[in-house]
Amino acid sequence: MEIPVMVGAGIIVIGVGMGIGRIGGSAMDAIARQPEAYGKIQTAMLIAAALIEGIGFAALFAV
Amino acid sequence: MLALLCSSFALAETKDGAKDGDLKTEIKEYIAHHLQDSYDFSLFSYTNDQGEHVYIGLPLPVILWDNGLKLFSSSKFHHGETVANVDGNYYALYHNKIYKTDAAGTINYDEDHHATNSKPLDLSMTKSVVSMLLVFAIMFFLFKNLAESYAKNGGIASGVGRFFEPIVLYVRDDIARPNIGEKKYKKYMSYLLTIFFFIWFLNILGLTPLGVNVTGNIAVTFGLALLTFLITNLTGTKDYWLHIFDPLGSTMAWYAKVPLYIILIPIEVLGIFVKPFSLLIRLYANMQAGHIVLMSLIGLMFIFKSWLGSPLSFGLAFAISLIEILVALLQAYIFTMLSALYFGFAAEEHEHH
Numbered sequence: 001m002e003i004p005v006m007v008g009a010g011i012i013v014i015g016v017g018m019g020i021g022r023i024g025g026s027a028m029d030a031i032a033r034q035p036e037a038y039g040k041i042q043t044a045m046l047i048a049a050a051l052i053e054g055i056g057f058a059a060l061f062a063v
Numbered sequence: 064m065l066a067l068l069c070s071s072f073a074l075a076e077t078k079d080g081a082k083d084g085d086l087k088t089e090i091k092e093y094i095a096h097h098l099q100d101s102y103d104f105s106l107f108s109y110t111n112d113q114g115e116h117v118y119i120g121l122p123l124p125v126i127l128w129d130n131g132l133k134l135f136s137s138s139k140f141h142h143g144e145t146v147a148n149v150d151g152n153y154y155a156l157y158h159n160k161i162y163k164t165d166a167a168g169t170i171n172y173d174e175d176h177h178a179t180n181s182k183p184l185d186l187s188m189t190k191s192v193v194s195m196l197l198v199f200a201i202m203f204f205l206f207k208n209l210a211e212s213y214a215k216n217g218g219i220a221s222g223v224g225r226f227f228e229p230i231v232l233y234v235r236d237d238i239a240r241p242n243i244g245e246k247k248y249k250k251y252m253s254y255l256l257t258i259f260f261f262i263w264f265l266n267i268l269g270l271t272p273l274g275v276n277v278t279g280n281i282a283v284t285f286g287l288a289l290l291t292f293l294i295t296n297l298t299g300t301k302d303y304w305l306h307i308f309d310p311l312g313s314t315m316a317w318y319a320k321v322p323l324y325i326i327l328i329p330i331e332v333l334g335i336f337v338k339p340f341s342l343l344i345r346l347y348a349n350m351q352a353g354h355i356v357l358m359s360l361i362g363l364m365f366i367f368k369s370w371l372g373s374p375l376s377f378g379l380a381f382a383i384s385l386i387e388i389l390v391a392l393l394q395a396y397i398f399t400m401l402s403a404l405y406f407g408f409a410a411e412e413h414e415h416h
Contacts, residue, residue: 043237043241043400046393046396046397046400047397047401047404050401053345053349054341054344054345057344057345057348057349057352058344060352061344061348
């Protein structure tokens with residue numbers, strides 16, 4: 001059975017959403033525990049989110 | 064801003080009061096047209112009482128190399144409706160590309176419905192080029208003033224410089240210094256500041272009703288990523304290259320390294336190219352997606368045929384516009400941040416024990 005490309009892209013986007021959601025949530029936790037490290041946590045969060053986001057876009061462009 | 068965008072949509076829509084299916088295709092075409100680069104800077108168009116299309120905007124110079132330099136105004140194309148005659152040579156616009164044709168503007172096709180007419184070398188000043196030149200000029204005068212105001216006022220910024228000074232300091236203290244390191248960050252500062260403000264200003268310009276989509280153009284982001292790629296690899300230290308071709312160093316015997324390196328080195332070499340590639344895709348896709356979402360939401364106004372449609376689409380488009388202002392800054396930040404990170408890899412020097 002062949003799975004349509006769009007379904008695959010949708011699954012990837014769900015994964016990307018969950019991944020970025022987890023990064024954001026964990027960053028919130030970390031900031032709540034150590035508010036003084038806010039800047040460093042935010043930077044690390046944005047880098048990780050940007051890297052995952054790239055995969056999401058790659059999936060969307062494959063459609 | 065939104066009002067102008069909406070009005071341009073409304074005017075485009077009245078072109079032919081078509082049926083429902085046609086309306087959706089027309090909105091799709093309108094969005095696709097907006098995302099493309101074009102040979103003129105048209106703000107909006109309408110059909111007058113005589114049934115003629117009237118375009119409000121500026122024509123831009125077309126520069127072609129076709130057995131000699133051909134320079135003419137894009138107004139000769141009349142937005143693709145006529146064939147331009149330049150000293151006996153005829154050029155026509157087809158799918159937003161310039162083709163050489165005969166006097167009638169005939170386009171020949173092959174089996175796959177691709178045009179087979181010859182394409183002259185196109186060096187035109189398109190909408191994107193003009194927008195970039197505009198941003199160059201804005202940046203030049205803005206930051207020249209900022210630099211001069213320090214000399215004039217004894218080290219204190221004045222005017223708009225007061226707004227930009229903290230941003231420049233942020234790029235230095237929170238992007239360059241922690242990622243590249245105290246010793247070497249100065250060398251990269253000029254590039255980092257330039258791409259940060261260049262991308263940010265172009266992103267913001269893309270949200271104005273001028274309708275430019277420069278950072279959502281893959282050629283532009285390719286150019287920016289190529290610069291990062293070249294600077295990373297040309298300023299790479301010995302340790303940077305050693306990390307790629309000999310990541311395990313002297314901790315292992317050479318015969319143990321061989322089977323590992325068959326896998327490791329290709330991955331590391333691929334990494335050199337994947338890093339700038341992800342930069343170019345990220346910026347392009349984010350800006351492109353933002354424009355598509357915004358335009359589609361405004362397009363909803365014509366699909367919902369009730370009074371609810373307009374406030375709904377206006378509200379959504381307004382909210383997305385606010386998010387896009389944030390994304391404009393965020394993408395400039397991410398591009399600069401990741402560039403700085405890659406420069407940091409290239410500039411690192413391990414302490415040898």
